[in-house]
Amino acid sequence: MSKTSVKNKKSTAIVRRNRRKAYLFLLPNFLGFIVFTLIPVAMALFYSFTNYDGNKKMDFVGLDNFIKLFSDSSFVISLQNTIIYTIVTVPLIIVLSLLVSVLMNNGVKGAPVYRAIMLFPHIASIVAVTVVWQFLYNAKSGPINQILRSIGIANPPSWLSDQKTALLAVMIMIIWKGIGYYMITYLAGLRGIPKDQYEAATVDGANAWEKLIYVTVPNLRPVTFYATIMCIINSFQVFTPIYVMTKGGPGRATSVLVLKIYEDAFVNYKFGYASAEAMILFLLILVVTLIQFYHNKKLEA
Amino acid sequence: MNKTKSRNVIFAILKYAVVLTLTFSMLIPFVWMLSASFKTNLEVFAFPIQWIPEVFHFENYSNIWEIANYPRMFFNTVKLTAIITGLQVLTSTLAAYAFSKIKFPERDLLFLLYLATMMVPYQVVMIPQFSIIRNMGLSNTHMALILIQAFTPMGVFLIKQFYDGIPNELIEAARIDGLNEFGIYSRIMLPLSKSAIVSLAILTITATWNDFLAPLIYISDSKLFTIQLGLRNLCSEYTAEYGQIMAASVMSVIPIFVLYCIFQRFFEEGMISGAVKG
Numbered sequence: 001m002s003k004t005s006v007k008n009k010k011s012t013a014i015v016r017r018n019r020r021k022a023y024l025f026l027l028p029n030f031l032g033f034i035v036f037t038l039i040p041v042a043m044a045l046f047y048s049f050t051n052y053d054g055n056k057k058m059d060f061v062g063l064d065n066f067i068k069l070f071s072d073s074s075f076v077i078s079l080q081n082t083i084i085y086t087i088v089t090v091p092l093i094i095v096l097s098l099l100v101s102v103l104m105n106n107g108v109k110g111a112p113v114y115r116a117i118m119l120f121p122h123i124a125s126i127v128a129v130t131v132v133w134q135f136l137y138n139a140k141s142g143p144i145n146q147i148l149r150s151i152g153i154a155n156p157p158s159w160l161s162d163q164k165t166a167l168l169a170v171m172i173m174i175i176w177k178g179i180g181y182y183m184i185t186y187l188a189g190l191r192g193i194p195k196d197q198y199e200a201a202t203v204d205g206a207n208a209w210e211k212l213i214y215v216t217v218p219n220l221r222p223v224t225f226y227a228t229i230m231c232i233i234n235s236f237q238v239f240t241p242i243y244v245m246t247k248g249g250p251g252r253a254t255s256v257l258v259l260k261i262y263e264d265a266f267v268n269y270k271f272g273y274a275s276a277e278a279m280i281l282f283l284l285i286l287v288v289t290l291i292q293f294y295h296n297k298k299l300e301a
Numbered sequence: 302m303n304k305t306k307s308r309n310v311i312f313a314i315l316k317y318a319v320v321l322t323l324t325f326s327m328l329i330p331f332v333w334m335l336s337a338s339f340k341t342n343l344e345v346f347a348f349p350i351q352w353i354p355e356v357f358h359f360e361n362y363s364n365i366w367e368i369a370n371y372p373r374m375f376f377n378t379v380k381l382t383a384i385i386t387g388l389q390v391l392t393s394t395l396a397a398y399a400f401s402k403i404k405f406p407e408r409d410l411l412f413l414l415y416l417a418t419m420m421v422p423y424q425v426v427m428i429p430q431f432s433i434i435r436n437m438g439l440s441n442t443h444m445a446l447i448l449i450q451a452f453t454p455m456g457v458f459l460i461k462q463f464y465d466g467i468p469n470e471l472i473e474a475a476r477i478d479g480l481n482e483f484g485i486y487s488r489i490m491l492p493l494s495k496s497a498i499v500s501l502a503i504l505t506i507t508a509t510w511n512d513f514l515a516p517l518i519y520i521s522d523s524k525l526f527t528i529q530l531g532l533r534n535l536c537s538e539y540t541a542e543y544g545q546i547m548a549a550s551v552m553s554v555i556p557i558f559v560l561y562c563i564f565q566r567f568f569e570e571g572m573i574s575g576a577v578k579g
Contacts, residue, residue, distance in 0.1 A: 018405045021482050025399035026411075029392035032452025036430060037418050043429035044421075054432070100323055103316050114324040116565060121327055123561050123568065125511035127529040128550040131536055132334045135543065141346035143333065150348070176326065181572055188573040208312065237422055240513045244533050258424050265428050266518055278425040285422060 047275035054269045065276035075277060077252045078260040085171060085256060086235040092175050093231055094224065097182035102216060104183070105190045115187070122180040130244040133173045134160065160246055163253040170241055170254055178234075182227050189223035190216070225296045229289055236285050257281050338362070338547035345543040361548035365535075369549065373524060374531040378510060381443055381527065385451050386505040390498055393456030398486050400457065401464035402472050412461070415454040423514070431518060445519045450509060456501055459574055463497035464490060500571035503564055510557055528553045 023030075048065060052058040069075050100118070104111050121129060136144050137159040148156035159169040193216065201211050217224075239258040242248060248255035248263075261281065265274035332352065337345045339357045365371050399405075400412050430449050431440070439445045467490065475485045491498070513529045520526060526534070532553050536546055561568055 015406065018403055019407075022399040022403040022405040022408070025395045025403070025482070025486070029396035029452050029457060030411075032392065032448065033415070033418075033454060035433065036449050036452060037426060037454065038414070040426035040429035040433065041418055041421050043432070044425045047429060096323075100320065103320050106316060108316065108320055114320055116561075117324050118327050119561070119568070120331055120558075123507060123557050124331070124554045125513075125529055125532075125557070127511070127513050127532050128334075128554045129330075131532065131546060131550050132330050134536075135337070135345070135547070136330060136333070138346065141348075143346075143348070143350055146346075146348040146350075176330075179323070180327065184569050184572050188569075233422070237424060239424075243517075244513075244536070261424050261428075262514075262518075266431075271428055271432070275425070275428050278422075278428065282422055282425050286420065289420070 044275050044278060047272050048279045049276075050272040051270075052272040052275075054265075054271045058272070061272070065273050066280075068273070069276060069280065074252055074255065075260055078248075078255045078257050079280075081167060081253075081255055082236060082238070082257045085167065085174075085238065086232060089171050089174050089178070090228065090231045090235055093178040093182060094227055096175070097179045097227075098186050098217075098220070098224070100179065101183045101186035101190060102212060105187060115183070118183060119180040121177040126177070126240045127244055129173070129177060130241045133169075134245050137169050161250060163250050166246055166250060166253045170245060173241065174238070178231065182231065185227055186220065186223055189220050193219040221296075221299065225292065229292050232288055232292075233285055236281060236288075257284075334547050334550055338544060338551045340544050340547075342541060342543045345547070358544060361544040362552070365545050365549045365552065369535055369545075370523065370526070370531065371528075371549070371552065374526050374528050375552075377443070377525060378527045378529075381446055382506050382509045384447050385509050386502050388447065388451035389453065389456045389505045390502055392452060393460050393501065394491065394494070394498065395486070396457045397460035397464050398482075398490055400461045401467075402469070402485070402490070403482065415457060419454045419458065427514070427518060434519065440519060441521050441525065442519075443525060446515055449515065450512075456505070459501050459504075460494065460497055462574070463494050467493055496567070496570065497574070499564065499567045500574060503560070503567045504571040506560065507557055507568075 049060060049062060050058050051061050051065070104115060108114065136142050139145060139156075139158040139161050142159075144159070145156040157165040160166050197215050197219070198211060201215050206214065237258055238256055239262065242254050242256050242259050243262070246254045248259050257277070258281070261274050261277045264270045264277060268274075333350070336350075336352050336354060338361055339354045339359070340351075340361075341358055344351065344354065400408060434440055434445045434448070439448070471489060472485055475489055480488070511529060512527070513533070516527045516530045520530060523531075523534075532546075532549050535542075535549050539545065
């Protein structure tokens, strides 16, 4: 037996042993992963091309679902609302949390206390938060309108019962809830900015505002990148506050994509159709994320 | 010199104004909720707001506890949270060890598979998951919730990132010393990654405790309700019992608040672990 073939025999045996060891460790999680994540992903794609009703009926219908989607007015409205919701809440959340984290990092006495309090909205369950805000928004007797009336606004908005303001009401609550989380991630990012960049800026005669724009924000770009993607993805997936607060109403004023998917799947039992809608949601998220990645790559170059 | 001084003062005032306003606005709804939970239904919406009620109506809490099935829901939620978190931590640390410290040919491909599916939103998989669970005869059971939440790729990703930071030389040395893989896992990796494990546990506990959509889809038997589901049902059933609804809300957030006070550092570490490493 030549030296090389002995060596090869040894290494394949090692490879096989490692593989066996690895799979032993992987197995519990991997099994669950395959059955409850991987296979459902494939199935969802398949469902979207059928008219599966969750029971017996499953015929292949090709692109029918997708074509029907865009003439389905409740889907189109849900899509519109979701996009409006995202366009309004994401920039506000990101900018406000960036701002507050910069301020907090800038020598605020008692910062740990404020920081802890600002995370309360994030850790509290969305259901509880929604329930409280629903009371706050009560058009007739809720504190928000009581306060508005007491400062002279005779006809405050009806918030959740008015089609024109319902979505806005939800958005305000979500911005309130979201700032804390992103503030923490920005604070972590701020810690990593080298102090000498600020010193150099001071030498160059920069004032506080200029330091913010030319030192802080560029250094925080990776955090902003991550935060924006996460915030957009979460925005597209909003469900619970809408379901608990307005159920999509009044009318369809607050109906969002996931609410529509949920209704079509688990109330109307149109599994195939709902899967197609979910695919659109996925595509939306994918496209926006890819755009972000591309944009970020260009900025880094 | 005086100009800069006054500008600094203005800046300081602005700084505290913004921070204090935001902090105050984050706190106020919770204070209102707490205060309302001790009031009668008429008092809840009284204006001007009476922050400290004259009489503390503790019966709001005892009513919820007795009538609204709260103890059972509390038990259900604790049970689910404990099981899911335990399984998640166990299987994630095991799998992450394989991905991080054992060299096998398919390693990168499999991990890429994990990463790719992380991108797919829950709302896409929730429909086929429901079919699978139903075919297993597990609809309307706690097992359904456990199975779909205990094996998420997120946990593996988080722990693997941490494990990657543990030097391979340590592992190699242990192997040379004759320690088997499971020994390395339990006696080296686990103790060294305690903070990552606690962060993952906290993330999972919070996510499971606050989860609404999955229990909504699977649980129709009120004996199996979780707290979030129960709270929402309470609102639709007893719409005018404002005080009691607030009491129920308070009770649903207290456990996580307590956890937060004790483990604040780990809450924050869990939040930034995705961001800083990217």
